Amino acid sequence: MTxxxxxxxxxxxxxxxxxxxxxxxxxSPQGGIITAGGTLTDIVFAVGGGxxxxxxxxxxxxxxxxxxxxKVGYYRNLSAEGVLSxxxxxxxxxxxxxxxxxxxxxxxxxxxxTEFDKPTTLSELYALIEQVADQLGTPDxxxxxxxxxxxKFHPVSRAQPLSGLFVLQVxxxxxxxxxxxxxxxxxxxxxxxxxxxDHKGFKTVSREHLLVNQPDFIVAPSHVVDAAGGREQFCQxxxxxxxxxxxxxxxxxxxxxxxxxxxxxxxxAHEALLAYVNDL
Amino acid sequence: xxxxxxxxRWLIAGTLGILASSWLLxxxxxxxxxxxxxxxxxxxxxxPMSELELTVVTQLRLPRLVLxxxxxxxxAQSGTAMQTLCRNPLADPGLIGISGGAAVFALAVIAxxxxxxxQGSIWVSLAAFLGALLTTFVVYRLAGGxxxxxxxxxxxxGVAINALAGSLLGLLSYYADDDALRLMSFWQMGSLAxxxxxxxxxxxxxxxxxxxxxxxxxxxxxxxxxxxxxxxYLGVNTVSxxxxxxxxxxxxxxxxxxxxxMIGFVGLxxxxxxxxxxxxxxxxxxxxxxxFGAAVLVLTDWIAKTIVAPAELPIGIITAAVGAPFFIYLxxxxxxxxxxGY
Amino acid sequence: MLDIKITHVNYSxxxxxxxxxxxxxxxxxxxxIGENGAGKSTLLNTLAGELDYHGSIQLNGRExxxxxxxxxxxxxxxxxxxxxxxxxxxxxxxxxxxxxxxHEPDYAAHQRALxxxxxxxxxxxxxxxxxxxxxxxxxxxxxxxxxxxxxxxVPGEQMLLLDEPTSAxxxxxxxxxxxxxxxxxxxxxxxxxxxxxxxxxxLYADNILLLADGxxxxxxxxxxxxxxxxxxxxxxxxxxxxEHPSIRKPMIFTxxxxx
Numbered sequence: 101m102t103x104x105x106x107x108x109x110x111x112x113x114x115x116x117x118x119x120x121x122x123x124x125x126x127x128s129p130q131g132g133i134i135t136a137g138g139t140l141t142d143i144v145f146a147v148g149g150g151x152x153x154x155x156x157x158x159x160x161x162x163x164x165x166x167x168x169x170x171k172v173g174y175y176r177n178l179s180a181e182g183v184l185s186x187x188x189x190x191x192x193x194x195x196x197x198x199x200x201x202x203x204x205x206x207x208x209x210x211x212x213x214t215e216f217d218k219p220t221t222l223s224e225l226y227a228l229i230e231q232v233a234d235q236l237g238t239p240d241x242x243x244x245x246x247x248x249x250x251x252k253f254h255p256v257s258r259a260q261p262l263s264g265l266f267v268l269q270v271x272x273x274x275x276x277x278x279x280x281x282x283x284x285x286x287x288x289x290x291x292x293x294x295x296x297x298d299h300k301g302f303k304t305v306s307r308e309h310l311l312v313n314q315p316d317f318i319v320a321p322s323h324v325v326d327a328a329g330g331r332e333q334f335c336q337x338x339x340x341x342x343x344x345x346x347x348x349x350x351x352x353x354x355x356x357x358x359x360x361x362x363x364x365x366x367x368x369a370h371e372a373l374l375a376y377v378n379d380l
Numbered sequence: 381x382x383x384x385x386x387x388x389r390w391l392i393a394g395t396l397g398i399l400a401s402s403w404l405l406x407x408x409x410x411x412x413x414x415x416x417x418x419x420x421x422x423x424x425x426x427x428p429m430s431e432l433e434l435t436v437v438t439q440l441r442l443p444r445l446v447l448x449x450x451x452x453x454x455x456a457q458s459g460t461a462m463q464t465l466c467r468n469p470l471a472d473p474g475l476i477g478i479s480g481g482a483a484v485f486a487l488a489v490i491a492x493x494x495x496x497x498x499q500g501s502i503w504v505s506l507a508a509f510l511g512a513l514l515t516t517f518v519v520y521r522l523a524g525g526x527x528x529x530x531x532x533x534x535x536x537x538g539v540a541i542n543a544l545a546g547s548l549l550g551l552l553s554y555y556a557d558d559d560a561l562r563l564m565s566f567w568q569m570g571s572l573a574x575x576x577x578x579x580x581x582x583x584x585x586x587x588x589x590x591x592x593x594x595x596x597x598x599x600x601x602x603x604x605x606x607x608x609x610x611x612x613y614l615g616v617n618t619v620s621x622x623x624x625x626x627x628x629x630x631x632x633x634x635x636x637x638x639x640x641x642m643i644g645f646v647g648l649x650x651x652x653x654x655x656x657x658x659x660x661x662x663x664x665x666x667x668x669x670x671x672f673g674a675a676v677l678v679l680t681d682w683i684a685k686t687i688v689a690p691a692e693l694p695i696g697i698i699t700a701a702v703g704a705p706f707f708i709y710l711x712x713x714x715x716x717x718x719x720x721g722y
Numbered sequence: 723m724l725d726i727k728i729t730h731v732n733y734s735x736x737x738x739x740x741x742x743x744x745x746x747x748x749x750x751x752x753x754x755i756g757e758n759g760a761g762k763s764t765l766l767n768t769l770a771g772e773l774d775y776h777g778s779i780q781l782n783g784r785e786x787x788x789x790x791x792x793x794x795x796x797x798x799x800x801x802x803x804x805x806x807x808x809x810x811x812x813x814x815x816x817x818x819x820x821x822x823x824x825h826e827p828d829y830a831a832h833q834r835a836l837x838x839x840x841x842x843x844x845x846x847x848x849x850x851x852x853x854x855x856x857x858x859x860x861x862x863x864x865x866x867x868x869x870x871x872x873x874x875x876v877p878g879e880q881m882l883l884l885d886e887p888t889s890a891x892x893x894x895x896x897x898x899x900x901x902x903x904x905x906x907x908x909x910x911x912x913x914x915x916x917x918x919x920x921x922x923x924x925l926y927a928d929n930i931l932l933l934a935d936g937x938x939x940x941x942x943x944x945x946x947x948x949x950x951x952x953x954x955x956x957x958x959x960x961x962x963x964x965e966h967p968s969i970r971k972p973m974i975f976t977x978x979x980x981x
Binding site: 600603607613661 | 802
């Protein structure tokens with residue numbers, strides 16, 4: 101047993117030696133905002149508050165400026181001490197349970213936390229933009245952003261009915277498709293496209309249902325198509341091959357962020373979809 | 381040859397381990413790292429600290445340390461009790477359905493919380509605790525017999541219930557939306573990060589009472605090493621003993637799971653290591669397991685907190701990532717000894 | 723001291739023991755013999771409380787089923803045939819476990835344990851762990867445990883149930899253990915031991931209890947039971963009985979079988 105003893109002793113010594121390496125505190129500029137939640141970060145930057153942001157969470161991937169900012173973790177699993185080590189003046193979080201304890205601890209430490217509701221509809225998105233601009237003390241910055249979205253993201257109606265399917269995942273087992281209460285569904289409804297799937301959120305779809313309700317075209321996010329090995333391979337999926345749209349590979353590949361996140365660039369997603377559909 | 385003083389040295393080692401890992405957890409972290417921090421309450425050692433830093437140490441790190449020590453000790457102690465009761469070195473507190481039950485109820489609240497109006501981590505904790513107790517009760521009734529709990533059936537019933545829980549969890553995963561799914565997987569990996577002085581008292585009471593009760597049952601539990609029959613001949617009321625064991629383990633581990641989610645491996649590996657070091661005699665095994673469990677859990681919490689700072693890893697990942705290879709190492713070293721005594 | 727008046731003992735619809743009408747006195751050393759499967763261990767298990775019996779078994783005037791474990795422990799000790807050797811338990815600790823019922827402090831139990839190990843010539847491995855011992859050494863440790871369990875200031879009216887206590891012992895230790903058991907009975911206690919070695923049984927037992935097919939066939943002194951006709955019928959082998967050269971006890975000789 102002396103061998104085990106030695107191993108334990110050595111491990112402890114190594115740890116003790118490592119301690120000095122840890123005696124550096126996170127240094128960061130005093131008093132800024134930490135934003136957690138991709139949509140929230142995106143909006144903050146869009147209304148001009150970007151220079152006040154000192155750190156973001158890992159779900160914040162837009163706009164491109166955030167890539168230079170340090171990451172504090174995932175907004176649904178924040179670490180109180182981690183956030184506090186940035187010495188923020190405020191912490192802004194997108195609603196989503198999981199970090200409540202950490203947020204409570206942050207407040208106990210004297211840093212105010214503001215929570216924002218997650219937008220699921222366009223009007224909620226506009227409300228959130230206004231709210232953020234208000235909080236930043238620049239309420240007039242909201243309008244131009246909202247207008248720019250509204251201009252490009254107006255509902256369209258079409259003479260010929262069209263139906264679509266948004267595929268989030270393909271696998272041997274079938275496909276996971278976007279139903280109600282999702283951004284793809286919102287995009288569809290704005291362009292007067294019927295979503296062939298009527299469940300809530302992202303769920304696996306039964307093949308039978310798809311066979312009976314065939315979509316005219318398919319939309320998929322870029323990261324999924326890339327993972328499958330490209331358009332052709334993606335369309336080769338067994339379930340998709342059952343559909344006419346799959347056989348003829350009527351596929352629109354959309355940037356993942358655009359297609360899945362409720363960001364200020366949602367109008368671009370709308371335009372991309374419209375452009376594709378009009379070509380059909 | 382296991383002389384008393386040899387075993388005593390592991391008690392000392394365990395205590396030192398607790399001191400060392402407590403020191404680590406208190407003195408390092410993203411906000412402030414200073415090895416002198418734990419001394420700050422002693423006159424003359426105080427380091428100048430901002431209000432924020434003081435809050436972090438006293439409101440965040442200190443309760444987290446207390447929780448870690450308590451949970452580590454309780455999990456290891458319960459593992460010792462279960463392994464002796466089941467006369468099986470693979471017994472784990474979760475075996476009697478605690479983990480499955482806690483998971484189903486807790487994750488149900490996470491997944492369906494919105495629909496049933498129960499949102500918030502307090503409900504998740506409550507559900508986890510109730511779930512642990514409920515499933516333990518069901519498993520206990522299933523395994524009840526003339527001479528009290530039939531251990532073989534207990535294990536099988538626990539396996540069956542855990543399997544049932546697994547399928548229910550699958551169902552919940554299907555109905556949950558993305559948000560909830562993420563939360564569910566985090567919960568199942570366990571975390572000590574939510575510790576706070578407000579939340580601790582109830583957990584301390586639950587775990588403390590269960591721990592003391594089990595500790596006081598050391599002698600009778602020891603007789604189980606000779607088998608239930610022989611324990612009876614020695615004068616132990618085995619029916620009552622088994623029932624008490626299960627109740628206290630359920631309360632203690634249920635309380636721990638309610639506060640931290642599921643942390644695996646501790647209840648399985650720590651008693652193993654302790655058994656190799658001090659033998660199967662519960663009079664030594666239990667205290668050494670408790671000390672080692674506390675020290676190791678706090679150490680792994682420190683790793684979880686530090687390794688991807690400023691983010692944190694769920695502690696269950698570390699206990700599995702460190703525990704499993706170490707366990708394999710032990711297996712290879714101790715192949716012939718593992719079955720002795722059971 | 724032990725009055726057995728049972729009609730039968732069943733287990734999952736099988737009759738294991740038939741009718742027994744037997745009275746065992748304090749101070750007796752009873753050796754239970756018989757073919758394999760005759761019911762010797764079953765009888766012991768019934769006396770140990772493991773099997774349900776139909777009828778009455780009275781220990782010291784009280785029905786066996788009315789005793790609770792805590793009451794039985796100072797009065798009855800059982801050594802099973804299959805012995806366990808938990809890992810990491812020292813011999814002294816094992817023997818000391820016998821004192822559980824007394825709730826005495828550890829050092830007192832430890833002292834008693836050492837005394838009994840001394841008596842059974844096992845003191846030299848008191849601090850060794852059980853799993854490092856040979857089969858015979860483990861057996862002696864368990865016997866020490868049983869005797870330690872029944873170690874009381876005023877001995878008498880206690881019962882020791884042993885299933886093949888000398889099976890792994892060498893000649894020297896067979897005799898020292900059996901002598902120790904005889905001393906136990908001389909203090910006014912009862913020993914019921916299943917034994918396969920007929921000659922040892924003859925030398926040490928007061929009475930022989932012979933079982934066959936779950937039935938009580940004979941209960942009498944060795945001279946009365948160890949007769950050619952009885953033993954040949956029981957063991958289905960030729961036997962020759964002769965008197966021991968220096969002690970007036972029957973010695974049994976068997977002969978090799980030719981196939």
